Structure formats: structure tokens, C-alpha cells
Amino acid sequence: MTNKMLAPFSNATREVFKLMLDLDVVTETPEVIDTIVGPNDKLNISIKVVGDLSGEIFYRFPKETTLEMVKIMSGMEFDQIDDFVTSAMGEIANIISGNALIGLSEQEVTCDILPPQIIVGENGADTQEGNILSTTVRTQIGDVDLDIILHSSVDK
Amino acid sequence: MIWKDKYLIGVPLIDEQHQELFRRVTDFVEVLRSRDEWEQKVDKVNETLEFMKVYVVTHFEDEEAYQREIGYPDLEKHKEIHNNMIQYVVNVAEAYEQEGFKEDLMQRFAGKLLAWLINHVAASDQKIADFANRKDVSGNDE
Numbered sequence: 499m500t501n502k503m504l505a506p507f508s509n510a511t512r513e514v515f516k517l518m519l520d521l522d523v524v525t526e527t528p529e530v531i532d533t534i535v536g537p538n539d540k541l542n543i544s545i546k547v548v549g550d551l552s553g554e555i556f557y558r559f560p561k562e563t564t565l566e567m568v569k570i571m572s573g574m575e576f577d578q579i580d581d582f583v584t585s586a587m588g589e590i591a592n593i594i595s596g597n598a599l600i601g602l603s604e605q606e607v608t609c610d611i612l613p614p615q616i617i618v619g620e621n622g623a624d625t626q627e628g629n630i631l632s633t634t635v636r637t638q639i640g641d642v643d644l645d646i647i648l649h650s651s652v653d654k
Numbered sequence: 655m656i657w658k659d660k661y662l663i664g665v666p667l668i669d670e671q672h673q674e675l676f677r678r679v680t681d682f683v684e685v686l687r688s689r690d691e692w693e694q695k696v697d698k699v700n701e702t703l704e705f706m707k708v709y710v711v712t713h714f715e716d717e718e719a720y721q722r723e724i725g726y727p728d729l730e731k732h733k734e735i736h737n738n739m740i741q742y743v744v745n746v747a748e749a750y751e752q753e754g755f756k757e758d759l760m761q762r763f764a765g766k767l768l769a770w771l772i773n774h775v776a777a778s779d780q781k782i783a784d785f786a787n788r789k790d791v792s793g794n795d796e
């Protein structure tokens with residue numbers, strides 16, 4: 499797990515937030531951690547990665563940030579995280595991850611992603627353990643946590 | 655959904671279709687998100703879904719024809735994105751009918767459609783405009 503792996507994800511996050519939401523973001527210096535304790539009260543979206551790298555990407559959006567993002571996209575007010583909201587946010591995580599894979603392919607790393615899994619509210623998210631590259635993406639509508647657990651699947 | 659001029663790609667036919675898609679998806683979302691009972695809005699939702707199934711295919715075909723015309727190098731990749739979306743719309747429409755026109759499926763469909771369309775128009779389609787501008791082949795001289 500290296501910062502080189504994070505760059506495509508932080509770049510893709512910055513681009514997608516700018517293009518889709520007109521928001522500038524700042525990505526904090528990442529740190530490697532052993533455990534993410536769950537559950538939490540955020541909207542947790544995980545995307546599994548398969549291919550040269552395998553593992554999982556976690557996007558964790560605070561409720562207020564989530565509702566504001568969907569408001570920016572739709573022009574409508576939202577007061578709760580429901581099927582519409584989770585689906586829109588899952589697609590955003592999907593778009594960011596898909597764009598990040600293009601960045602990884604430029605490092606000659608070929609991967610694919612699986613459909614987003616969404617966990618919200620009291621169910622929270624399971625505790626994650628392992629070599630986790632963790633960072634925070636700061637935006638004017640709130641901070642998004644980005645946690646990456648990826649392992650090489652091939653001997654290069 | 656808020657249309658922004660930065661989404662324009664400089665090809666009148668495609669730009670008009672993008673704006674029509676934004677209008678239709680906005681109508682769709684507004685009906686879907688209204689506080690009316692599902693029974694009161696299901697006809698309008700079904701009508702919009704039927705429109706989307708046809709209009710999305712027409713738009714994608716026109717957009718691909720333009721890409722072919724200007725020699726866009728990522729045409730095949732872009733076609734794959736279009737085909738995946740068409741397949742998704744078809745699958746959702748089938749499931750919606752089979753499951754008896756349930757609201758939760760339409761809510762999920764509309765949420766994804768909203769984000770997908772903004773990204774597609776704001777990012778993917780802008781690459782076509784960038785290519786046309788670089789080659790000065792936008793076909794928008796008249």
C-alpha cells in the first residue's frame with residue numbers, strides 16, 4: 499500500500515467534485531492505519547476492486563454533506579437519506595472509482611470495480627482491519643473520509 | 655437539475671438534446687419527489703420512463719454519429735458507456751414492470767440517473783468538444 503495508489507483516487511475525487519458539484523476540495527496528507535472502528539453514523543459506500551489490485555475503497559459521507567451534494571445536483575431540498583439519495587451517492591462513488599482506475603491504468607495497473615455497496619445509519623459499517631490508507635477530503639460542505647484497502651494480486 | 659452553460663459542447667443538435675434530457679429528468683425527479691401518494695404520480699412516472707427509453711437511444715445515436723463525423727478516437731469507448739446505460743434503463747424498466755410498478759425501484763433509478771447524466775454531460779461529453787476544438791472540426795460554423 500503506497501501513496502502512489504492514493505493519488506488516482508484523490509485526483510478523481512477532486513475532478514468529480516469540481517465537474518459535477520462545482521466544489522473545490524483539499525485532500526489531507528494520507529496516513530496508514532490498522533483499524534477503522536465501525537459502526538458510524540455516516541453514509542458508507544464501499545466499492546470492491548478486482549484485478550492487478552484487489553480490495554475495497556470506502557467513501558464515508560456525513561449526512562449533512564450527503565444531503566447538500568444531492569441538493570446541488572438536483573436543485574431540490576432533501577431532509578433524509580433515502581433510496582434516491584443513496585443511489586445518487588453510490589453513482590458518484592462509482593464515477594470517482596471508475597475514473598481512478600483510469601489513473602491506475604496509467605501506472606500499468608489494470609483493475610475493475612464491482613457495484614457500490616451502501617451502508618447507512620444505525621447499521622453503520624463493519625470494523626475494518628488491515629493496512630488501510632486513510633485520508634480526509636475537505637470541502638466547503640463537509641469532510642469526506644476516503645479509506646483504501648488494496649493489495650497486489652500479481653507478482654510484478 | 656440545473657442546466658449550466660459550461661455543459662454546452664458547441665454542437666446545436668447535441669446541446670438541445672442535452673437540455674431536453676435535463677428538463678425531462680428534472681420533471682421526472684420533481685414528480686417522483688413530490689409528497690403526493692404513489693398512486694397519484696405513477697402515471698406521470700411511467701410516461702416519463704417510456705419517453706426516456708426512446709429519447710436516450712435517439713440522443714446516443716445522434717451523438718455517436720457526430721463523433722463518427724469528426725473522427726473522435728474514443729468513439730468505441732463512448733459507445734460502450736452509452737450501451738451500458740441503455741441496458742441499465744431496459745433492465746430497470748423490465749424489473750419495474752415485473753415487480754408491479756413499485757416506488758422504491760424508481761427512486762433508486764432516478765437517483766442514479768441524476769448523477770450519471772450530470773457526469774456524462776459535464777465530463778464525458780466535454781471530451782468530445784475538447785477534441786473537436788483541438789481539431790477545429792466542431793461543424794458549428796454556420
